[in-house]
Amino acid sequence: MPKSYRVAILGATGAVGTELIELLEHRNFPLSQLKLLASPRSAGQTIPFRGESLTVEAVADGCFKDVDLVLASAGGSTSKQWLPQAVEAGAVAIDNSSAYRMDPQVPLVVPEVNPEAAFDHQGIIANPNCTTILMAVAIYPLHQVQRIRRIVVSTYQSASGAGARAMEELKTQAQAILNGEDATPSVLPYPLAFNLFPHNSPISEGGYCQEEMKMVNETRKIFNEPELAITATCVRVPVLRAHSEAINLEFEQPFSRARACEILSTAPGVVLQENWQSNYFPMPMDADGRDEVLVGRIRQDISHPCGLELWLSGDQIRKGAALNAVQIAELLSRESGDASSPSLSSSSVQR
Amino acid sequence: MPKSYRVAILGATGAVGTELIELLEHRNFPLSQLKLLASPRSAGQTIPFRGESLTVEAVADGCFKDVDLVLASAGGSTSKQWLPQAVEAGAVAIDNSSAYRMDPQVPLVVPEVNPEAAFDHQGIIANPNCTTILMAVAIYPLHQVQRIRRIVVSTYQSASGAGARAMEELKTQAQAILNGEDATPSVLPYPLAFNLFPHNSPISEGGYCQEEMKMVNETRKIFNEPELAITATCVRVPVLRAHSEAINLEFEQPFSRARACEILSTAPGVVLQENWQSNYFPMPMDADGRDEVLVGRIRQDISHPCGLELWLSGDQIRKGAALNAVQIAELLSRESGDASSPSLSSSSVQR
Numbered sequence: 001m002p003k004s005y006r007v008a009i010l011g012a013t014g015a016v017g018t019e020l021i022e023l024l025e026h027r028n029f030p031l032s033q034l035k036l037l038a039s040p041r042s043a044g045q046t047i048p049f050r051g052e053s054l055t056v057e058a059v060a061d062g063c064f065k066d067v068d069l070v071l072a073s074a075g076g077s078t079s080k081q082w083l084p085q086a087v088e089a090g091a092v093a094i095d096n097s098s099a100y101r102m103d104p105q106v107p108l109v110v111p112e113v114n115p116e117a118a119f120d121h122q123g124i125i126a127n128p129n130c131t132t133i134l135m136a137v138a139i140y141p142l143h144q145v146q147r148i149r150r151i152v153v154s155t156y157q158s159a160s161g162a163g164a165r166a167m168e169e170l171k172t173q174a175q176a177i178l179n180g181e182d183a184t185p186s187v188l189p190y191p192l193a194f195n196l197f198p199h200n201s202p203i204s205e206g207g208y209c210q211e212e213m214k215m216v217n218e219t220r221k222i223f224n225e226p227e228l229a230i231t232a233t234c235v236r237v238p239v240l241r242a243h244s245e246a247i248n249l250e251f252e253q254p255f256s257r258a259r260a261c262e263i264l265s266t267a268p269g270v271v272l273q274e275n276w277q278s279n280y281f282p283m284p285m286d287a288d289g290r291d292e293v294l295v296g297r298i299r300q301d302i303s304h305p306c307g308l309e310l311w312l313s314g315d316q317i318r319k320g321a322a323l324n325a326v327q328i329a330e331l332l333s334r335e336s337g338d339a340s341s342p343s344l345s346s347s348s349v350q351r
Numbered sequence: 352m353p354k355s356y357r358v359a360i361l362g363a364t365g366a367v368g369t370e371l372i373e374l375l376e377h378r379n380f381p382l383s384q385l386k387l388l389a390s391p392r393s394a395g396q397t398i399p400f401r402g403e404s405l406t407v408e409a410v411a412d413g414c415f416k417d418v419d420l421v422l423a424s425a426g427g428s429t430s431k432q433w434l435p436q437a438v439e440a441g442a443v444a445i446d447n448s449s450a451y452r453m454d455p456q457v458p459l460v461v462p463e464v465n466p467e468a469a470f471d472h473q474g475i476i477a478n479p480n481c482t483t484i485l486m487a488v489a490i491y492p493l494h495q496v497q498r499i500r501r502i503v504v505s506t507y508q509s510a511s512g513a514g515a516r517a518m519e520e521l522k523t524q525a526q527a528i529l530n531g532e533d534a535t536p537s538v539l540p541y542p543l544a545f546n547l548f549p550h551n552s553p554i555s556e557g558g559y560c561q562e563e564m565k566m567v568n569e570t571r572k573i574f575n576e577p578e579l580a581i582t583a584t585c586v587r588v589p590v591l592r593a594h595s596e597a598i599n600l601e602f603e604q605p606f607s608r609a610r611a612c613e614i615l616s617t618a619p620g621v622v623l624q625e626n627w628q629s630n631y632f633p634m635p636m637d638a639d640g641r642d643e644v645l646v647g648r649i650r651q652d653i654s655h656p657c658g659l660e661l662w663l664s665g666d667q668i669r670k671g672a673a674l675n676a677v678q679i680a681e682l683l684s685r686e687s688g689d690a691s692s693p694s695l696s697s698s699s700v701q702r
Binding site: 150151152154156170171174175178189190191193194195196197198200201202203206207208209216229230231233235237238239240244246248257276278279280281283284285297298299300301302303304307309311 | 503526551658
């Protein structure tokens with residue numbers, strides 16, 4: 001078995017791909033080889049990694065030979081096209097796209113919430129949507145103590161959620177507006193600089209957009225609570241990186257603020273950030289580049305006897321995408337230990 | 352009685368004051384004289400109005416002599432200091448500050464909601480908080496048809512809510528960040544450009560900030576529903592002007608989306624703006640400079656059988672402040688008609 005893994009990143013030149021490379025460079029993941037894959041358009045670029053210069057290769061038939069682990073972040077259709085081939089070639093794929101998330105055969109994993117699910121894979125493990133990951137990390141520790149009955153969440157999602165080009169567009173637009181010029185959008189459907197708009201994912205039946213239904217359906221799957229009542233309003237805001245969320249929770253029983261703070265102050269992946277005197281709470285500029293989800297403004301909901309309000313900011317590209325995927329890989333690598341790598345085999349493993 | 356009014360604007364050089372002047376210039380309010388008042392610091396500035404150049408005067412003892420109507424927008428302490436004197440001198444004051452809003456002697460008026468309250472004044476009429484006005488206009492038509500039981504609202508508030516200097520600061524900061532420089536805040540407590548943070552009003556007991564408690568208490572007063580369950584999370588976002596709100600409503604009984612759309616499509620002060628195909632809904636850039644509150648994304652709440660979700664954007668300076676005040680003045684002027692101006696006398700008038 002490989003004590004150290006031959007890793008391929010599919011979508012290596014995107015915002016999440018770039019973050020994956022950065023995380024693999026600095027974290028302690030046992031990596032023996034890194035292969036950078038992207039569309040033919042991006043092939044040939046060189047990217048520094050651990051003192052070497054790696055050349056981005058075009059994804060192509062046979063490219064997953066001699067790869068143990070694929071970290072995919074190139075969109076749903078690319079994942080659908082290439083990951084079955086990667087699994088066929090013997091690799092395990094951790095997929096950042098939405099392609100496989102709701103597939104009952106595919107585990108959907110937030111390591112702080114349902115790490116055990118990661119081992120029950122058949123070659124593909126799905127990484128949840130960014131807003132879902134951030135919320136799950138923040139509220140699951142409370143849900144473990146007292147069951148959540150209903151969630152009403154409003155999001156404040158940065159440009160990074162639409163990729164590196166949307167981040168560039170936000171900056172270009174902001175400069176145009178400051179110059180008194182028009183801000184013409186091309187990546188996003190409407191100008192984002194000094195503006196905001198409901199999330200631009202396609203609208204599904206009932207008027208919820210896909211992003212909102214991801215929060216609903218993925219949270220239910222990760223929590224293993226198929227009936228959990230959740231409603232979401234997802235909004236794109238002119239922030240470069242890091243999402244924020246205003247979350248209203250209704251529990252089965254009253255849940256005190258003090259108890260919630262006690263739980264969240266030691267919860268994995270959470271930093272409780274509250275300074276009531278200086279009105280200092282989580283904000284994107286502080287979450288940017290951090291591994292943890294910043295949680296604060298925990299309030300007893302004055303509109304409901306069993307309600308609790310909380311606020312969070314978390315790095316959408318890092319914990320909301322790349323870091324969560326790498327943490328899943330780390331789970332698998334730790335589990336495989338010195339034995340014959342069961343968690344990186346492509347057959348389902350029961351713990 | 353004055354068929355046309357001698358009006359004074361207190362706080363004439365601020366963001367709302369500027370908008371008040373603009374509205375009086377273009378609307379059909381019967382005005383015979385306009386006096387511009389501000390702090391001594393701003394006195395001496397000249398401001399064009401209907402072809403004339405008006406000089407801003409320092410607010411001072413005796414300045415409300417020969418004034419019928421004061422539109423005040425210079426902060427709570429200024430209102431507390433000067434409005435009693437204006438009333439003493441025989442004027443009616445419409446106050447944009449929070450100073451008198453919760454005073455049981457003072458009506459708190461949104462003309463689309465509780466116009467009758469405006470006439471029951473003792474010299475001072477309060478203009479509600481901007482976020483409250485926008486929400487009240489959007490949801491009261493629904494509340495009239497079917498009682499609302501609970502409101503969970505998250506706001507997306509622009510820099511304009513903190514005044515003209517905060518708007519300038521946002522632009523300066525954005526330019527600094529685009530130049531790769533630091534964005535040092537001085538008006539707002541934290542950088543707002545490409546960032547956001549929970550509303551910076553002082554935190555009251557229970558962790559709600561003043562802005563949030565305004566939404567709770569003022570909505571209850573305007574709706575005359577002292578027990579209405581409301582919780583709010585107020586957030587400052589890097590938008591220049593126009594606030595947005597994600598509002599989750601629970602009714603006593605199920606409320607269909609179709610019925611809500613029907614009601615809101617003809618509701619006063621509301622524009623229903625929904626294009627599901629192109630994902631086009633209210634946004635600040637469209638609300639900017641508009642009189643109406645833009646409402647859209649009305650959805651049946653999938654988390655609650657009696658729930659409804661809606662989304663709005665409204666011009667915080669216009670309908671959220673200046674326009675609402677002018678509309679109150681217009682109510683009073685229409686009511687006084689040709690009779691002896693009862694609604695502009697300083698004694699309470701029962702209709």
